[in-house]
Amino acid sequence: MTNFEYAPALESTAILDIASQYGLFINGKFVDPKTAQYFPTINPANEQLISQVAFAGETDVDDAVKAARNAYEKSWSKLSAAERGKYLFRIARILQERAREFAVLETLDNGKPIRESRDVDVPLAAAHFFYHAGWSDKLKYSGLGNDPKPHGVVGQIIPWNFPLLMLAWKVAPALATGNTVVLKPAETTPMTALLFAEVCQQADLPAGVINIVTGDGSTGSFLVNHPDVDKIAFTGSTGVGKAIARAVSGTKKSVTLELGGKAANIVFEDAAIDETVEGIVNGIFFNQGHVCCAGSRLLIQENIQDEVLEKLKRRMASIRVGDPLDKNTDLGAINSAEQLSRITELSASGDLEGAHRWSPQCDLPAAGFWYPPTIFTGVTQAHRIAREEIFGPVLSVLTFRTPQEAIEKANNTPYGLSAGIWSEKGSRILWASQQLRAGVIWANTFNKFDPASPFGGYKESGWGREGGRHGLSAYLKGEK
């Protein structure tokens, strides 16, 4: 060996005890689906079967909602707020104790690198439960009135990009504020939600407080349209979000939506270039770019374009693509064949419309779903890849001449979830952050999350906020 090639450093899967089949988690127990149907969930890195999970139909969803209603009325709403908080603390601690199990399972089912599930997804999920556990008995100080009340039964539909973390973002505030939950995990990533069901049992959470129904879009639709659900919380695509908004209009249901994005990551000429390059990489290649707030539109001041792109390309050449269970992998597998074809199709439109594609030399595994880290230069506002959410490791690079032009281009999108500003000049950061129409704005960093910090979008990126004091209001009826 003459080069420093990192030998495989695989995280073991021996810690997992995966059943061959999983039922629905209703009223504190795993039950067979009334549909009698199961569907496979596979490892996107090698297309091997992980397990078969139950397919919940209309009757199953109805059973879950009934269990949640019953638990809300008979047990959960009767508990003191402090007692409620204790359950959240208990869940948070169990998540920490079983962190390795959750990380490995998340990586298997989702395809994300173990480094990210281990260092980001699972610790943040536990942090969300700890944070909200603390709120449980302090809601009257949340600024939402003297005695804010829960909605009752909440239907929650979560995406496949951060399966456990999105569960935590939804479940923790719902429980802390005294609601009960019917949760529908994403079709391709149900496994950590099912392991979370075991955690609920381990924590002795009263039966029916959390119910988990696996299935596809139709399952989600039964939940959205169920007459006894008081509130819907959804994270996913803008298309589905709009359908949900239409479905609940004219009903008593309240809704929060956390939808797509096409974030501008703006690099000014006075940026700290090396750290900016790290931020660009983190902004678009974190989690294979399967991030609603990904920095997918890079706006570089034209006079430093060459320097930034040269450094970015060199840095991209060091990205390690491969087995997500390898502790040295930076970029894992694309979550599904369907998503891979969407990324492929949108990228092809970039070629067709005259943008210049570049990827570093990298060997992709034969089995599974893979896409190399990719940038397109010479992109303009009129390109599809500058407007549509690719949700993959594909970055569109645009340029600007003046700060005003940067802001105009950044805001020229129907989305408004996040944005990034790179500058060593404090006054420029403050000015730009006031002009940008985006819910989350990062300065000299990107993709940083904290349970105390509200997250959510402007325009077609969503309604409402998750996290922090603002996020509580989505789950409470008070004087808002």
Added chain:
Amino acid sequence: MIVDGSESSLKSFLSGLPGVDQVGAEARAAMLATRSIKTTSKNWAIDTAISMVDLTTLEGADTPGKIKALCSKAVRPDPTDPSVPSVGAVCVYNDMVNIARTHLDSIGGQYIPVAAVSTAFPSGRASLAVKKQDTQDALDNGAGEIDMVIDRGAFLSGHLGQVFDEIVMIKELCGERAHLKVIFETGELVTYDNVRKASYLAMLAGADFIKTSTGKISPAATAPVVLVMLEAVRDYFGMTGKRIGVKPAGGIRNTKDAIKQLVLVNETAGPEWLNPGLFRIGASALLNDLLMQRMKMRDGYYASPTYVTLD
């Protein structure tokens, strides 16, 4: 010619360098510290690290006996295993250079250079005449490498030209005879912006190596400091086509830390820097930990510390 050596040209070049974002640099270094180096790559890394060690003793209590012991260890770090490479250099005070050189030559270590710390090491507080004489003595006694300290007082008070001129003068003394390593004492420069400026200043003045610290001040060779210096040599190569070496020194005491340094090199400056000609680690206790880990990799169990030799 990037700068003409004048105070104003230095000032304008160095202040035109992009800043270093502290949070971002530390996050990048922390991420690289999570790399998991196992089996064959660990074997390679341990041997490479051994060959990069500048085996150092810089104590008031140094004696000829101590220096000779150090030199023997440098040539054959593990007397029971001839496949262990020799270290990169031995690093001593200037009055010990002759003893080290003579002893190395007499035990088959002609190929191991003696590095002398110089220019009123570690503080750098002496007249220019003394600093030059200090260096001249070391060269006359056979030093193949000069580890000079910069005048941190001059740097921090903005007298960049003075720092530059001193490096140029010492480099002239070294000529073709000796490699010049320039020590910044990053623990006194404090900010990463200063580390970056000092790196370019030294490279422009003719340094062959840039080195973090004397080992007398803490913090010394922290991962983000080394990261910033590796970025500087990488970008300087892009500007000039010339590769400058990097030497972290101080605080690297075990194999894990040494391997983290190699990962930093590999993923920042690139694999071209992964050889003793362009990367050294200034250390003393580190060598024995590398040897212990090497035995562990070979035998499958940890040996008692009595199996590695003192120096």
